[in-house]
Amino acid sequence: MELRFIRGGVCAVDGVLAAGCREGKYGVGLIINRGSTAAAVFTSNRVRAEPVKLTERVIADGSISAIVANSGNANCFTGREGMDDARRMARKVAESLSMDESEVAVASTGVIGRRMPIDKIEFLIQSAAAQLENSEAASGALAEAIMTTDTFPKEVAVEFELETGEKARIGAVAKGSGMIAPNMATMLSFITTDVDASSSELTEALRVAVDESFNMLIVDGDESTNDMVIISSTRTSGRIDSNFREALVAVCRELARMMARDGEGATKSFQVDVVNAGTHEDAKMAARAIAGSSLVKTAIFGADPNWGRIVAAAGYSGAEFDPEEISVTLESDSESVVIVDHGDILAFEGTEELETAERVMTSKEIRIIVDLAAGDESATAYGCDLTYDYVRINAEYTT
Template sequence: MREIDGGICAVPGVRACGIKRGRYGVAMIACSGYAAGVFTRNRVRAAPIEVTIDHLRRSGGRTEGIIANSGSANAYTGVRGIRDAERMAGIMAGILGCSPEMISVASTGVIGRYLDLDLISSLAKEVVPSLRTSPDASSDAARAIMTTDTRVKEIAVEHEGFHMGGICKGAGMIEPDMATMLAFIYTDADVGPGLYPFLKEAVDVSFNMLTVDGDTSTNDTVLLTSTRMVECDPDSFKEAMEYVCVSLARMIARDGEGATKAMEVEVTGAASSEDARRAAKSIARSNLVKAALYGEDPNWGRIVCAAGRSGAEFDPTKISLSISSSIGSVLLVDRGIIVDGVLEEAKKVMSSDEIFIHIDLGAGAGSARSFGCDLSHEYVNINAKYTT
């Protein structure tokens, strides 16, 4: 696996661009291919998701492009929201000269506010002349869909002769079953018509193991598009999909709203893979663990507590727990026995901006990892005044 420059534009056949005006932006991605999507499980599902699902069904998975906006989520907007999302697709379809059902739509921003279609149309017209294949075009598209994000999130790889690139946005309202996140992934690999199983499996070990604040968004969308230009071994494709999705999930964790530290939790020795997932998500989700992370406080009892309430089956007397970072690694609990005299060393380890937590439950061979961040004062500041 070799990382390369260019984001989604590292994939031949992908043109992109984006523009941002204050809190509002429009990104456009043009590429002929076949697409599959994974979407939020929130019962309140945004209009662009309903429209995109319908379009993918009507087109048989064929796609010509994506149009996405930031500033308004177009969620909980009723019949008008559906109509507005269809009009967004029509804007892109008119530009590319294709039927609207060949266009996917995505939105992110404030829930319960209608789209400003005049503004979106105006921004789209500005974007069109800049649709291009250069690496900076991918960055422009990623920047256009940022809300509380503080950095562009993109990656591209070359693997076994094919390319895969992705961009995403996401910083808050992040919880397993995806996040307030949009992710657009492109590849020239041909693994046949069955893209969805590969996407779903990659999402399950990446975005669905990601949490910032425990809230599941109305707009979560991950779209995978393949131009089918390069024959590909399914195992190689699976490997690249997981690599790209996990890399993007880590970027979101590092950029969590107000975050000062990223956290990765690895659970091993679980009775089953599902138990490992439960424990890993419970630890990464715990506000007490997250607050301790922010304060660089090696209060490891909170980690054990979070594992214990996860529903995973294990014997507490068999747990081993360690934390590590670029500074070093510290064993805190060894098969149920507290390790004395290591808290000062643990505090030094926690001064790094990326912390790894490893807990062995001693109950079997199940394993999983989750991704998260600390909980800072700034998270409250951002979300206390988000719409004002």
């Protein structure tokens, strides 16, 4: 299937309106998709923010008309007042746009455990509601409004053909950065499409896509209380099929890669491809362990081709393999070098392999390929380096 990356984010889908407003550390983004079919995946953290609890109820009937998301305050661990605040956000949207508040999904991201500055958020909702448009600029403003420690807005849109030949689109925005672990911690993503599908069909497709993308992204291993991914459809194109499912995985993976690039304090991002694992679960465990290892992450920051840490992380991941059969390859955009070949170290001091490996490790985007030689399953995880700035950002976050 051919996938064409296009501009426009969530507004790449006809009929979807978006807007975003920001004032100081608070921002509000709006997506309007009246009467759309919808599905969502939420954080698996036992501690769940109030908007997560509310939106789960809103989306239970498989339909939404709007999404409102604020940055600056997570509205988590804020008790009954927090639920009131989440409801007030939905109500403000409903009032401003003449819809039922039970059709408004709510998302929040930011500091945990502080009460929402609800008057300010309501004011921003009203401002955003006055600026709704189906335009590239509107989706861009939305993407910027939901940023917290993100350093750039994250949008993707694709156009492709369904098996019937009908043209279809998927558009998406996301916010990522810190506290991102397997099981998508502190990330929000809102996806739109025109593909015709029921809520349960969307749910199934979304779960698979999230599992292969956001759930394989590790910034610091912490999992947040606020994550959600929502997909909503205008149902104006053809029926859901495997082309759509493939496109959805590609969109989510692209967002995950962007989030890895924008991990808190990150200077480099990397991708771990575990191949020839005995089971898909083994491939996932090994890829995640390597992408999540503090020692691998600091080695990448230090441009050190420390295959020992890579192999050791695979070793404690729980995946089955024979250390004497493992191979490790490092790749940049322009070079590729095998540093461990079936358990033999090729990149030792004085070799050309080590020289190449050191050069590869200085590039901004690195691919680590680990061949477990134990089967034919594979998985990919996304990560970023662990840097002085990660420490600085998180040591100073609430001050």
